[in-house]
Amino acid sequence: MPPSSKPSRATGRVTLAHVAERAGVSPITVSRALRGVASVDPALAARVQEAVAALGYVPDSAARALASRTSAHVTVLVPLLSNALFIELVDAAQAVFHAAGFQMLMGVTHYDPAEEEQLLREQLAHRPAGLLLTGFGQTAATQRLVAGGVPVVHVMETRRRAGVHSVGFSQTAAAAALTRHLIQRGRRRIAFVAVQMDARTLQRRRGWQAALHAAGLDAAGLSFEDPRASSMALGAELLARVLAERPDVDSIFFCNDDLAQGALLEALRRGIAVPGRLAVAGFNDLPGSDQMVPPLTTVRTPRRDIGTQAAQRLLALIRGDDVHPAALDVGYTLVVRDSA
Amino acid sequence: MPPSSKPSRATGRVTLAHVAERAGVSPITVSRALRGVASVDPALAARVQEAVAALGYVPDSAARALASRTSAHVTVLVPLLSNALFIELVDAAQAVFHAAGFQMLMGVTHYDPAEEEQLLREQLAHRPAGLLLTGFGQTAATQRLVAGGVPVVHVMETRRRAGVHSVGFSQTAAAAALTRHLIQRGRRRIAFVAVQMDARTLQRRRGWQAALHAAGLDAAGLSFEDPRASSMALGAELLARVLAERPDVDSIFFCNDDLAQGALLEALRRGIAVPGRLAVAGFNDLPGSDQMVPPLTTVRTPRRDIGTQAAQRLLALIRGDDVHPAALDVGYTLVVRDSA
DNA sequence: CTGAAAGCGCTTACAG
DNA sequence: CTGAAAGCGCTTACAG
Structure with a gap:
């Protein structure tokens, strides 16, 4: 069915169906071609890519998230942004997530576990694929919110506890x-x-x-x-x-x-x-x-390293890979200058 | 139809339908009650709230975005995070967006218009309700991408140009x-x-x-x-x-x-x-x-003020309000200390 | 390797 | 003020 014949609720945007029509294939084939599913005939995939370019098609991430029941974003919660420490950590993590096609959402807790809990409730509505949390000071309710659900990696501190992933140092x-x-x-x-x-x-x-x-x-x-x-x-x-x-x-x-x-x-x-x-x-x-x-x-303190490693581990957990050891200690370096 | 009788693709999460069933109303009524639509009978709304609390229901934002064809997030693009200037601007904007129920996504352009264009393409897949862009150095392609589409407010600089919104100073x-x-x-x-x-x-x-x-x-x-x-x-x-x-x-x-x-x-x-x-x-x-x-x-430089005002203006534009003047100059303050 | 059907979990018209 | 039906734009099983 050509999308143009649809009733009034359509958004007027270019959809998968438009691309399929133009490429002369079914929508499922377009979907597979765009996701790089190997089984698609290269010739068809090429036709799809042409149609995408010609129409300026941009996939709708909400529809994709709803249909696939997975989201392509992760949430990271840090105490504050006014400390270069967290900026660098977040920046390093962001680079890893971005390269993997994940969007990073950031929340600021102001060192308040109750605020962290509240932020997490809001974030959970967006069904993040994973979570990066700072430290281990979460409330009991926060721990319940994430228990058994989304993968979580704690950053900055590290703790040996079964099933708990962390990247940090002592x-x-x-x-x-x-x-x-x-x-x-x-x-x-x-x-x-x-x-x-x-x-x-x-x-x-x-x-x-x-x-x-x-x-x-x-x-x-x-x-x-x-x-x-x-x-x-x-x-x-x-x-x-x-x-x-x-x-x-x-x-x-x-x-x-x-x-x-x-x-x-x-x-x-x-x-x-x-x-x-x-x-x-x-x-x-x-x-x-x-x-x-x-x-x-x-x-x-190796905060860039913490950000990078924590992001990589979270992505691994999201993929369902084994990650070990669960607690990664990245160490620290004494920097002796002249003041002491 | 009780959700439990649905076929295998269900996510196992609590949905609107579960809430409706428990509250003894239709899903539409639940939807309306949750969105605060005035026409809902207070007694029914109360039953809905009880069911929500009892079941721990969290709305699915992807489904909401798809059905309503509006998203509850905005995207802000800044040159970098290592400057306290942008951190404070973003922090102030975030507070405004958060209070209005909007999620803020952030991208870092590294002062590179091509990178900004690329980021914007990616962000557009998430159908942001609005955009905060830094300065006026966007590529022609970037300008085309946003033209006539999402509301945009430029920050840091201010320019009097028809239909272009900005908050900054000279x-x-x-x-x-x-x-x-x-x-x-x-x-x-x-x-x-x-x-x-x-x-x-x-x-x-x-x-x-x-x-x-x-x-x-x-x-x-x-x-x-x-x-x-x-x-x-x-x-x-x-x-x-x-x-x-x-x-x-x-x-x-x-x-x-x-x-x-x-x-x-x-x-x-x-x-x-x-x-x-x-x-x-x-x-x-x-x-x-x-x-x-x-x-x-x-x-x-009043970057917190810029962040706050720009966010408020963007929300106004998203609501479809009139915003004027389009170019807001928030000024600056000479701070004379001892070094000069 | 490709496709028709059904469904993800919501909201929008349209009725009543 | 409330609801049954249809649809948002994708992807998942299931066939072939």
Whole structure:
């Protein structure tokens, strides 16, 4: 039946049926040719391609999703976009998904498990083929929402748990390694500054504390925290606070690089010698840390690698492939510059 | 017909039909109740809501999109994600779209019109209800793809052209205003450093040049350019280059704040007094510019406002509302700090 | 290797 | 205010 004879609800757009008519084949053959099904006669496939080009046909993804009961998109949920860390992770993942013909939808949870749950409910209406979730702080309801349904890969942290896929590294081990470096450089009163107070910040603090204890050093009164979001301005403010409350500290480990960057600039303004009087270290190796005066000692976190590997694993799970090990630890790198 | 008696292609998920059966109404009534169609009896609507909750029903957006021939998502295309400018714009737009029940899809063009065209072709398969495009550098083919079809709002720049909607500000005027400020502070040999060489960078350069000419100053040999992407490290490098090639300059206007931040840190390392020996200015007022030593003089660009307003306008266009003026200029703010 | 029929889960006209 | 029928544009079984 030529589409032009159809009743009034048609959208007026070029459809599979138009292409089939023009190519002189059935719609099913067009469908198969477009999806690259091998059984199609190359000559017919070529006719189809010509018709597609001539008519400017664009397949309707909603119809395809409905008929095939699979979607060609994945959802990724990150805490926020204002941190270069997540931008780079998402950017790397996006490249993998795009190359595989998948569309990536992004949601921002603002570090709030309830918001994450709400976002997930909305996203599930779009039947994503897979999910990338940040960390393991999901609510029980969120876990139920995804249980047994869509494939999920957790990013940033890694956890050995049956059937749970994750790509990340040990925040605790990375923070402990940096702390041991400070100790080796002769620092003894090492403060830890935590902000945002999310799960990974707390894990870093545990790493700092463990390294201090292992070295027989005291952590009492050296842990500082602030609920606000990480920023350079906050780092400057917290440097002042630490020095006011504990003028005896010889080093400060900031849970994120932008805090440390702000602290270095504040030290510059106050004429505090870094690392002479005070060593300063950060976490993540964000853009600009290598440009600071002095350059910032930190831990480089492989977020692009995490994004790439997590996306590849999710695609594998969507295809139904075996993926192992389920928990992939991509490690971290201590980056020793001049500030500590 | 109870859905359980259907043949084998069913997905096993809870559908409208299940909800209708449980609520004892027809599927159309459920559909109407869920969409908030006013004509539905409140008592029936309540029964529907109960059934929805009891069954955990989640509507299938693909089926809805296909049946209604409208989608509930919009596509936004930005040059890159590594600039806080676009992150904030996208974040603000996303909040508006989300509140209106729209899903936002994002694509990254890497400042490449051909890549933008390709992305748009892919996006059009998903039948977005509307489009947010950055600037006006679209290819002719891109313009044809969207002509007369989906509503489009251009962001960052603004152009008075019939039927073309845009939200932005005059990059040229903003750059000229900053340049006039430098002149008023007594600077005479004002270099302009351009990188990335995208349309808006070139517009800023024109503004700088126009301001110099208007003041009877010479621009010859004072325009520097580099094709690489903006970064602090590149700013440090370009400061060195400008001073090597033109040691007589008394000020440098960098086309983006991160360059200027990197230049300020390089000046610190080299012991160059800012603003005494050299004034340094940037553009965009990015995070950290207020923390620099000395704090950076720059132009604040209202990207959150642009994101919000552009999203609101796009939603209005999608609803079929009149939107005027088509070109909205949201202005800019000169931010005078200590560096210039 | 190709196709006619049925169906994916919704919503749109059209009745009543 | 409510519903039976048809259809959105594809793909999945099932034949041949």
